[in-house]
Amino acid sequence: MKKLALAAFITAATLGATSVQAADYVIDTKDAHAFVQFKVNHLGFSWLLGTFNDFEGTFSYDEANPSAAKVDVTIQVASIDSNHAERDKHLRNADFLNVKKYPEAKFVSTSYTPNGDGTGVMKGQFTLHGTTNEIAIDVKEIGSGQDPWGNFRRGFEGSVVITPADYGMNYDLGPAAENVEIFLSIEGIRQ
Secondary structure: OHHHHHHHHHHHHHHHHHHHHEEEEEEOOOOOOOEEEEEEEEOOOEEEEEEEOOEEEEEEEEOOOHHHOEEEEEEEHHHEEOOOHHHHHHHHOOOOOOOOOOOEEEEEEEEEEEOOOOEEEEEEEEEEOOEEEEEEEEEEEEEEEEOOOOOEEEEEEEEEEEOHHHHOOOOOOOHHHOOEEEEEEEEEEEO
16 A cells, blocks of 8 residues: 555656646746847848847747747837838838738747757748748757746747748848848746
8 A cells, every 4th residue: 555655646746747847938028038130131241130129929848848849929020120210110111021011920830849959940830021931940948947036937049041032022132131030039937
């Protein structure tokens, strides 16, 4: 009987430990611990860098089963900030993002393939400018643990290269600017 009770206790403890590892997180945009940035070549002479200041999202991650990870992010594209007001105004108009017609960009993951070393590939549906395409984001886990305020946090970074023409944006900036690199730094607070 003691062996049966001990086995039941160990099983319950193990199941409890596993469920603690599976968690949902809210991306911490409130305290600016998450960023969606972009980089595009400017006429072959330099790099234009910018960010989207207004976005929100969630993710789910289970250390025991990383391949079950999920992400859902919505970006308010009018929040584009390239550190130049006139350029941002142009990027918001119909030549590029057309924010009046397409106010949001969205990424919803469909699969995650871990490499076993804290990196992996997150595939999903990315909607921009009214067009949805599958993209694959190279992901790297940065870290996780308790913060000084009693929350548990987990962070990742990722990058992907997209082609604006694939999303119906055909404004010609020359061959050097055909692609845009998107970099994400995501820190989530466990719920």
